[in-house]
Amino acid sequence: DEADDIRGDLHAHEMIDMGLQLEEQQRDLAVDSGVIKLHATDRQKTALLERSNKLGRKITEWLKIRKSFTLMVATLGAEEDAARARGARLQPTPALPVHAVKLWLPSRLVVMPGVSVKRSHARYEFELRVGHAHAALEELRRLLLVRTAKYHYKDAFQHGVAASTRAKTSIANVDERIRRAAAQYRVARLALVSLGPILEETDWKLKLRPLSHDDRDTPAQAAEALRKKKEEERPASWIWLAQLSEEEGSQTGMAEALQIEWTKTRARAWRWTEEVDLVEEEMRRVLEFQRWKAEWWISLVDQHLLAANDQILREGCTAYTCRQSRMQLDLRRRFEENWKDLPRYIQLGRDSLGQIPPESADDSAAAAGGEQEEEGGEEEEEEEDAEAPVPEVAGDTRLVASFVEEFLV
Incomplete structure (x- = not known):
C-alpha cells in the first residue's frame, strides 16, 4: 500500500536512501579508525571522535524514523541497546562502536528467521542498491584507468627519490580509493543477493557479478601479465564488458x-x-x-x-x-x-x-x-x-x- 509508506512528509524510499548513506559513512569511519589507530595524533583522535559522535547522533535520529515505518525494528534493536548499555557500565567507552550499529535495513531483515519484510520496502532498497552497484562499478573502472595513467607517467617522467616517492604516494591514494569503491560494490551486491529471492529478481546477476582481486586490472595490465607469463589468452575482466559503451575502456x-x-x-x-x-x-x-x-x-x-x-x-x-x-x-x-x-x-x-x-x-x-x-x-x-x-x-x-x-x- 503506497499510503502506508508515508510518515508525515517522509516516504519510505527516502528513509531507506538515508539509511544507505549512513551505512556508507559507517564504512568510511571504520576504515579511517583502523588506519590511524596505531600512530594517531591528538588532533586526529579529536577529529575522529567528533566525527563518530556526529554520526552517532544521525543514526539515533534515523532509527527513530525507521521504527515508525517498521515496528519490528524496535524489538530487534532492544537487545542491541541493552548490550551497549551493559558495555557502557563496565567500560569507559561503549562496547559497540558507532560504525558497528545495525541499521536494520530490509536486506538485513530478510535473512533473519521469523522476521517479515514489507515487499515495497525491499523493492525500494533493491532499486537503490542496483544504482549504487553500477555507480561503484563505474567509479572503479575510472580509478583503474587513472592508476594506469599514473604508472605510465611515473615510469616515463619521474626520476629520483623525491619524485618517485611523490608518485608512489599519489598511486597509493588511488589504490585506497579503488579499495573503497570495490568494498562499496561488494556491499551493494551482497544486499542484492539477499533481496533478489523475495522479489524474484535474477536478471541483475548477469550484469553485476562477484568482484575478485584479479578483476581490478585494466585490460592492458591483464594482457601484459599474460604476455610475460606466456599463459593462454583469456578475455578481459567482466567489469570492462558490463554495460560499456563503444568508447568506454578505449x-x-x-x-x-x-x-x-x-x-x-x-x-x-x-x-x-x-x-x-x-x-x-x-x-x-x-x-x-x-x-x-x-x-x-x-x-x-x-x-x-x-x-x-x-x-x-x-x-x-x-x-x-x-x-x-x-x-x-x-x-x-x-x-x-x-x-x-x-x-x-x-x-x-x-x-x-x-x-x-x-x-x-x-x-x-x-x-x-x-x-x-x-x-x-x-x-x-x-x-x-x-x-x-x-x-x-x-x-x-x-x-x-x-x-x-x-x-x-
Whole structure:
C-alpha cells in the first residue's frame, strides 16, 4: 500500500536512501579508525571522535524514523541497546562502536528467521542498491584507468627519490580509493543477493557479478601479465564488458577518466588557493585590528583625564590605558616577527605550483562543490572552460605526458 509508506512528509524510499548513506559513512569511519589507530595524533583522535559522535547522533535520529515505518525494528534493536548499555557500565567507552550499529535495513531483515519484510520496502532498497552497484562499478573502472595513467607517467617522467616517492604516494591514494569503491560494490551486491529471492529478481546477476582481486586490472595490465607469463589468452575482466559503451575502456574512455580526475584536482587546487588568500587577509586584519586597538586605548586617556578630578585617579587611568596600548603593540610586533617570512614562503609555493588554469564563472560552482562530480553528462562537459583545456590522450607514453604534473602527482 503506497499510503502506508508515508510518515508525515517522509516516504519510505527516502528513509531507506538515508539509511544507505549512513551505512556508507559507517564504512568510511571504520576504515579511517583502523588506519590511524596505531600512530594517531591528538588532533586526529579529536577529529575522529567528533566525527563518530556526529554520526552517532544521525543514526539515533534515523532509527527513530525507521521504527515508525517498521515496528519490528524496535524489538530487534532492544537487545542491541541493552548490550551497549551493559558495555557502557563496565567500560569507559561503549562496547559497540558507532560504525558497528545495525541499521536494520530490509536486506538485513530478510535473512533473519521469523522476521517479515514489507515487499515495497525491499523493492525500494533493491532499486537503490542496483544504482549504487553500477555507480561503484563505474567509479572503479575510472580509478583503474587513472592508476594506469599514473604508472605510465611515473615510469616515463619521474626520476629520483623525491619524485618517485611523490608518485608512489599519489598511486597509493588511488589504490585506497579503488579499495573503497570495490568494498562499496561488494556491499551493494551482497544486499542484492539477499533481496533478489523475495522479489524474484535474477536478471541483475548477469550484469553485476562477484568482484575478485584479479578483476581490478585494466585490460592492458591483464594482457601484459599474460604476455610475460606466456599463459593462454583469456578475455578481459567482466567489469570492462558490463554495460560499456563503444568508447568506454578505449583511449576515449581513458581520456574521459583523466578529464574527470584533472577537473576534480583543479577544483581542489583552486579551493586551497582561495584558502591561502583568506589566511593572508586574516593576518592583515589581525595586525590592523591590533594597531587600531592600541590607538583606541590611548584615546581613552583624554576622556578619563577630563572626567576624573582626583590626581591619583587620573594617573591610574593613564597608566592602565598606556599599558593596554603597549600590550596590543607588543602583540602586533610579535605577530609581525613570527609572520615575516610567510609572504616569501607563500610566493615560493605559488611559483612552484606553476600557472593554474584560470577559473571561469562556469567553473566556480564546480570548485565550490569540492570533489563532487558534476551531473548532467555530456551537456555539462561541453560547457568546460575554454581557457583551461583538459589534456587530450594520444598514445601510451604521450597519454600521461600531456597530463599536468603538478596536479596529477
